[in-house]
Amino acid sequence: VIEIGQPEHSVVTTCAYCGVGCSFKAEMRGEELVRMVPWKDGKANRGHSCVKGRFAYGYATHKERILNPMIREKISDPWREVSWEEAIEYTNKEFRRIQYQYGRGAVGGITSSRCTNEETYLVQKLIRQGFRNNNVDTCARVCHSPTGYGLGQTYGTSAGTQDFDSVEQTDVALIIGANPASAHPVFASRLKKRIRAGAKLIVIDPRRTEMVKSAHIQAEHHLALKPGTNVAVVTAMAHVIVTEGLFNEAFIRERCDWSEFQDYIEFVSDPRHSPEEVEKLSGVPAETIRGAARLYATGGNGAIYYGLGVTEHSQGSTTVIGIANLAMLTGNIGRPGVGVNPLRGQNNVQGSCDMGSFPHELPGYRHVSGDAVRDIYDSLWGVKLDEEPGLRIPNMLDAAVDGTFKGIYIQGEDILQSDPDTKHVSAGLAAMECVVVQDLFLNETANYAHVFLPGSTFLEKDGTFTNAERRINRVRKVMTPKNGYADWEVTQLLAQAMGLNWNYKHPSEIMDEIAKTTPSFALVSYDRLEKMGSVQWPCNEKAPEGTPIMHIDGFVRGKGKFIRTEYVATDEKTGPRFPLLLTTGRILSQYNVGAQTRRTENVAWHAEDLLEIHPHDAENRGLRDGDWVRLKSRAGETTLRAQVTDRVSPGVVYTTFHHPDTQANVITTDFSDWATNCPEYKVTAVQVSPSNGP
Ligand code: SF4
Numbered sequence: 001v002i003e004i005g006q007p008e009h010s011v012v013t014t015c016a017y018c019g020v021g022c023s024f025k026a027e028m029r030g031e032e033l034v035r036m037v038p039w040k041d042g043k044a045n046r047g048h049s050c051v052k053g054r055f056a057y058g059y060a061t062h063k064e065r066i067l068n069p070m071i072r073e074k075i076s077d078p079w080r081e082v083s084w085e086e087a088i089e090y091t092n093k094e095f096r097r098i099q100y101q102y103g104r105g106a107v108g109g110i111t112s113s114r115c116t117n118e119e120t121y122l123v124q125k126l127i128r129q130g131f132r133n134n135n136v137d138t139c140a141r142v143c144h145s146p147t148g149y150g151l152g153q154t155y156g157t158s159a160g161t162q163d164f165d166s167v168e169q170t171d172v173a174l175i176i177g178a179n180p181a182s183a184h185p186v187f188a189s190r191l192k193k194r195i196r197a198g199a200k201l202i203v204i205d206p207r208r209t210e211m212v213k214s215a216h217i218q219a220e221h222h223l224a225l226k227p228g229t230n231v232a233v234v235t236a237m238a239h240v241i242v243t244e245g246l247f248n249e250a251f252i253r254e255r256c257d258w259s260e261f262q263d264y265i266e267f268v269s270d271p272r273h274s275p276e277e278v279e280k281l282s283g284v285p286a287e288t289i290r291g292a293a294r295l296y297a298t299g300g301n302g303a304i305y306y307g308l309g310v311t312e313h314s315q316g317s318t319t320v321i322g323i324a325n326l327a328m329l330t331g332n333i334g335r336p337g338v339g340v341n342p343l344r345g346q347n348n349v350q351g352s353c354d355m356g357s358f359p360h361e362l363p364g365y366r367h368v369s370g371d372a373v374r375d376i377y378d379s380l381w382g383v384k385l386d387e388e389p390g391l392r393i394p395n396m397l398d399a400a401v402d403g404t405f406k407g408i409y410i411q412g413e414d415i416l417q418s419d420p421d422t423k424h425v426s427a428g429l430a431a432m433e434c435v436v437v438q439d440l441f442l443n444e445t446a447n448y449a450h451v452f453l454p455g456s457t458f459l460e461k462d463g464t465f466t467n468a469e470r471r472i473n474r475v476r477k478v479m480t481p482k483n484g485y486a487d488w489e490v491t492q493l494l495a496q497a498m499g500l501n502w503n504y505k506h507p508s509e510i511m512d513e514i515a516k517t518t519p520s521f522a523l524v525s526y527d528r529l530e531k532m533g534s535v536q537w538p539c540n541e542k543a544p545e546g547t548p549i550m551h552i553d554g555f556v557r558g559k560g561k562f563i564r565t566e567y568v569a570t571d572e573k574t575g576p577r578f579p580l581l582l583t584t585g586r587i588l589s590q591y592n593v594g595a596q597t598r599r600t601e602n603v604a605w606h607a608e609d610l611l612e613i614h615p616h617d618a619e620n621r622g623l624r625d626g627d628w629v630r631l632k633s634r635a636g637e638t639t640l641r642a643q644v645t646d647r648v649s650p651g652v653v654y655t656t657f658h659h660p661d662t663q664a665n666v667i668t669t670d671f672s673d674w675a676t677n678c679p680e681y682k683v684t685a686v687q688v689s690p691s692n693g694p
Helices: 051-055 084-102 117-131 145-154 164-169 185-196 230-243 249-255 258-268 275-282 286-298 316-329 349-354 371-381 393-402 422-430 487-497 507-517 526-532 615-620
Strands: 009-014 023-029 032-038 107-111 136-138 172-176 200-204 221-223 302-306 339-342 407-411 434-439 451-454 463-466 471-475 534-536 580-585 610-613 628-633 637-644 652-656 684-690
Touching (some): 084 407, 084 434, 084 451, 117 463, 172 286, 230 316, 275 286, 371 507, 463 507, 526 534
Parallel strands (some): 107 407, 302 339
Antiparallel strands (some): 471 534, 628 637
8 A cells, every 4th residue: 555645656856956965765746756865875965965955846847847848949949849859959940050050169068067977978978079179168167166277287186185084084174265164064064073083174265154263163273364365375385384384294295207207396485475475365363374274284195185176266176286285295195084175066067177078188088189199089970080189168159259269058057147257158159150059947057059959857867977076976867858858868969960970878878878988987887886886986997996086196297296385465455436346156945046946945045146244344334144235346246235254354245156147147257267278266256235135
């Protein structure tokens, strides 16, 4: 007898929100999802979960989901529902026309960090094999692309070095530009438990987050730096470690390039990097910098965890390099309890990068200019791949405005809401002749689309996600796609319309192709994942059971490489008109631009974005808690309510970006990381004034 509301069966799958990658049992009654129960055997979460994964799945059946393909010749026309056949054929004809008329490089695509590895692999394959160019990019461009560059340069590969279990052996945790309590809650719980057990904590963040002080933990040192000065502070910590002789010479001699270290020592010892000098730039007291550096260098196993507060800066890549330098300096790499750990934001941002979503890299982070790598794909795919890197997202938009880029296939990404400089994004999209959006809802980007292809949720497909610890977790289909097809099937339909010989019957066959062509995935298969539950790449002949901790015997690039980290102030300056610095972050119950969480019961929990402002700055402007304020930058303005709090320092304001009404990205500038173009979301000069509301 089945009681009303009781499940009939359950399927183990993976949360589709953050990079922790929690495993859940989806309990089902027929095609109805009754509840999500955190799975005790999930290696990333061990039976724990946060409010998003547990409760925020209602978007899958939300009434606003678009289930039928739509076309319109002009964006001023109304949408017209069409069959899948017509939508696919129209898209194919348009892309072919554009390439014939404007050239092979006039089209490109964007993969999604929300979709599976297999889906991401297919999108980049479609672009490289079908469009015959490398114009593919990913939403990682706007979050962790500096991690790819910085860790690639210093260690030889772009990934977190540790598994989450490693934190159990950490003695000193250094958190930089991250608030795991909000953004990676299940990992934050493990970290807090370790702190409560006696490990020490250092936090570098402009804001006093829950990790700095909460009911059960308190950081030893909080370096509340001025936004934009990460490089100066991290280099000053290295200065202290070097000038006080706290570095690990034996480790460096054995594992790192000694001549580059000599050059680095000369650079970092310079008095301009001293804590006293850096205090003038960053506002962090010199003694706090010294204390943090000494603790990290001498406190036992030191582990660094960092987030978008590191990467989304004009010197994001430089800070990642500085962090990698710190770990090498102190020998805090290559064993349990230590390491450098980017806390990846989206569920599959690690995977989307692994799968060749960047315009200069094929799957497995291999540069497109490498003849031997291209040969593998040339022979498998039967085409000659382009050896020139393609366009990044901002370059695609620039080229569109210039009239040389005309068509784009965007899977699972709302670039109008999530990318910086909204006016430029809309100008680029408006200039294109065929914008194809594949998504669950009519998002902001779809306002500029000519074709809308309904997307599928994680509950409606098989595949894999790769979490922040490189763990490849299975995603299992628990219900039939409401739109008719899983996302990978739609990409395959497009490929077949283009005349490509794709006949994948199941995502496992896509993974088999990934394994065949990508050394770090060589032994990954659905069979292995069934047997092991999950596996961390590299998983190959050398490591058939996977690799929980990287760089144990040597760095992927051979010797670790020290690189100078010269601080260069951002061009975004405060002044009389824009005297405050705005930085941004997330809250626990909402996720990114809120497309999913706002369409669940969570919507009621935090219904608006607030502007945190220090009591002194509020008083100077005659503001009280809850007042409406106008937030204005050189790029744009918006209206929201003030929250007066000393969590932020005088001169700094803070908001979240979960609600489209606030449009925080209207405010942000078009400055970006020098190496990767990752936008500088975390530093914007603003003015705040009283307002009567929107
Ligand atoms: Fe999902 Fe992340 Fe929460 Fe885990 S911590 S349930 S992966 S949102």
